[in-house]
Amino acid sequence: RKLRWAWRLGYISAIAGVAYLGYGVYLDRHPEPQVEPDPSKKTLVILGTGWGSVSLLKRLDTENYNVIVISPRNYFLFTPLLPSCTTGTIEHRSIMEPVRTILRQKKASVKFYEAEASSIDPERKVVRIFDNSEIRGDITETEVPYDMLVIGVGAENATFGIPGVREHSCFLKEIGDAQKIRKRIMDCVETAAFKDQPPEEIDRLMHMVVVGGGPTGVEFAGELQDFFQEDIKKLVPEISDRFRVTLIEALPSVLPSFSKQLIEYTESTFKEEKINIHTKTMVKKVTDKTVEAEVTGPDGKKETVVFPYGLLVWATGNAVRPVIKDLMSRIPAQKNSRRGLAVNEYLVVQGTRDIWALGDCAVAGYAPTAQVASQEGTFLARLFNNMAKTEALEEKIRELSSSLNLQPGNSAEISREIAQYERQLKRIKDVKPFQYSHQGSLAYIGSEKAVADVTWFNGNVAAAGSLTFLFWRSAYISMCFSTRNRLLVINDWLKSKVFGRDLSRE
Ligand code: FAD
Ligand code: NAI
Missing domain, CATH: 3.50.50.100 (FAD/NAD(P)-binding domain)
Known part of the structure; x- marks a missing residue:
């Protein structure tokens, strides 16, 4: 009997939830x-x-x-x-x-x-x-x-005045940037699969280079490798052994703002996913087909390396x-x-x-x-x-103060009212300066894994892996702007899982 009641309760809560959601949508529409x-x-x-x-x-x-x-x-x-x-x-x-x-x-x-x-x-x-x-x-x-x-x-995107960056690379800041990258990936794949394409040209076209090992570069590299492993590889098998993702970072490690263990986890996961990481490598020049970078070796010696590429994504932060x-x-x-x-x-x-x-x-x-x-x-x-409230209260106090002289008979009552407004005013005026409260950092690193540096009871908790990936997804779903956004994103996740990603080039 208890179980039956639990079922009924669940049923009623589900109906109430749907009704609440529907009412919210109705209010948005009307x-x-x-x-x-x-x-x-x-x-x-x-x-x-x-x-x-x-x-x-x-x-x-x-x-x-x-x-x-x-x-x-x-x-x-x-x-x-x-x-x-x-x-x-x-x-x-x-x-x-x-x-x-x-x-x-x-x-x-x-x-x-x-x-x-x-x-x-x-x-x-x-x-x-x-x-x-x-x-x-x-x-x-x-x-x-x-x-x-x-x-x-x-x-805007930082390029540090490096020659060729603006002309030849894709950024990742706006919707238009993401659309451009999506188109380019498929353009590279279809061009590489073109009849009689020479092997070295296939290698160049299938080499996707990401500059900047901050969270933007890392998340993009992870997404790109997923796309290849889960979809491109199956549908365009003839070029499947040529696809490579390279991440170039000037500092000694990627994700420098995350804790050490998460950096190590990310780097080892990338190794498993076959994403090449080149740290201590500073890009100095970009042409339409190559990236030129200066690598600092363990002995401190600098050497120039050239990376031919099909797609170049530039993610080196803000300007x-x-x-x-x-x-x-x-x-x-x-x-x-x-x-x-x-x-x-x-x-x-x-x-x-x-x-x-x-x-x-x-x-x-x-x-x-x-x-x-x-x-x-x-x-x-x-x-x-x-x-605004302060100004309205000050105006009221000014009005009441001037009526004190005009209505001396009501002076006690007016004074009481003024004191009440003054108390409210003091409370409102007492605005504390801005203080940021850090909730933690999350980043997706590909193959359904994520890393998280989360603030927990004034301490820091570092987590990584598949469970963190579920946490990453639920955190971002809850942060989406509207119910409409949330439903659309969930639908997209389901769609790409069930049917695979759409390879058509718009
Ligand atoms: P924006 O959100 O960039 O908005 C600026 C607005 O100003 C835009 O509407 C723009 O059109 C408008 N604008 C531009 N020029 C003008 C002008 N001349 N006149 C009038 N309007 C103008 N941060 C996180 O905390 N967590 C994350 O997971 C995360 N992921 C990110 C992923 C990517 C790919 C990127 C690029 C950034 C990410 N960030 C993340 C950083 C975060 O997006 C930015 O810090 C945040 O957008 C800054 O907010 P903002 O309001 O200052 O600027
Ligand atoms: P970033 O500034 O965090 O990282 C850029 C990286 O590019 C740096 O590590 C820098 O050393 C490297 N770099 C610069 N010039 C280079 C060169 N010539 N050659 C090679 N490497 C070079 O930039 P990003 O990732 O775009 O992030 C911007 C802001 O947005 C950051 O505050 C970041 O925390 C935030 N963000 C947060 C995310 C998250 O929390 N999941 C996701 C994306 C961005």
Whole structure:
């Protein structure tokens, strides 16, 4: 009988879960009417639709400001699963969330301009923007004034001015990059399989080189090897013994930000997977078919090595965007900052008023990660919500104080009310500076294995292997932006497991 009750309970919970999910989807599809922004309120301009800006938007009470969002990308991108899009394990639209959907969920409407900020004038308090999309109207460039500005434009790819990198390699930062890589992999495979292709040309075309042994390079190399082992090898057997993945890293090890045992685990797993790792190897030049690198031997001697390649993916980290460089050159206090906008503990850009920066374009003393950007966004939302409440309370106190003189008969009651507001004001004004809380680092390393450095009760736990892979998957599923994203990603995982990845070249 107990078992029957357990079944009934499970059944009811399942129905309740589905109903709850359905109701959430219904609400998303039929949002409440939005209020129009009040023109007397301050204009808050937010640049970017990445981790930092979207996390701010998610929690910002948009009734308090006239909010304008400006970004050349009209969607949020869940970057942790981007390497999986390069091989078709996940379809790119599954990790994109349209910014219009996000903004439609807000109480007060928010303006969005699909445009790039080309310059910021802190003196005149304006942002110059331009439309760089394919279709352009009569106006392609204009200025947007602001009272408060949040800069969350991220970073661009670092190339260190190495010749040939921009012309010949693929990056891995945006959806377009992942699509380009996916196309190139299949182009290399089909070209290698072309009639009478000479053996050395097949070797070159099937050699996939990844430069940069940080998490992006490592995750991509793992995904690529999976794609080959699970799909390409079966469907294009004639070239199967020629496929090679090489990972080149300038430092003595890959994943330098992970703990030593996880570095060793990754390197030994790559060895088993037949991914070649070349550490202490610094790329100096790239041509259309080769990578030239300087290898430092155990005796300290340097030697030049040439790697012919079919696909080259460049993943050597971040560089400052031109709009940020331009702003930094206008602010004397930013003179010594090299990696982005130096901010204080409240994320205010040093040397400015009413400008905040977050994420990869800001230098707050933390690594450029989604975790940091998203926590900074949450912090700013709380700060701005509090600032608006503070202003409203101060206004109320001012009004009540002036009515004290006009209604002396009610003075006791008014004083009580003022004291109550002052207490609230003190509580709200007491905002602590931003403090990052590190939850840990995760990385997929191929063949259904992952590594994790997780913070656990103030300590650090290092884990690796197949169970960590399941943890990696469940962590990223729970972090996906919406229920729609979650269902699409799960569906993609199932689809690629059951039917294999799609080898068609679009
Ligand atoms: P972004 O998310 O890059 O967003 C910047 C936004 O600004 C974009 O919308 C862009 O279109 C817009 N923009 C650009 N130029 C302009 C302009 N001139 N004017 C207006 N808008 C502009 N971090 C983790 O913590 N965990 C992970 O697993 C992880 N995986 C990653 C995997 C990959 C492949 C990559 C590339 C990064 C990964 N990261 C990860 C790092 C993480 O994605 C970044 O740290 C994070 O995206 C930074 O957020 P952001 O808001 O500063 O910038
Ligand atoms: P990165 O900066 O972490 O690593 C780049 C690597 O390239 C460095 O190890 C560097 O030594 C190497 N390099 C630079 N120039 C080189 C050259 N000429 N030749 C050979 N090697 C060279 O960059 P990545 O991986 O793009 O990550 C950027 C940020 O995003 C980091 O903060 C990272 O933590 C985060 N991220 C986190 C992920 C995760 O947690 N799973 C996944 C991807 C990125």
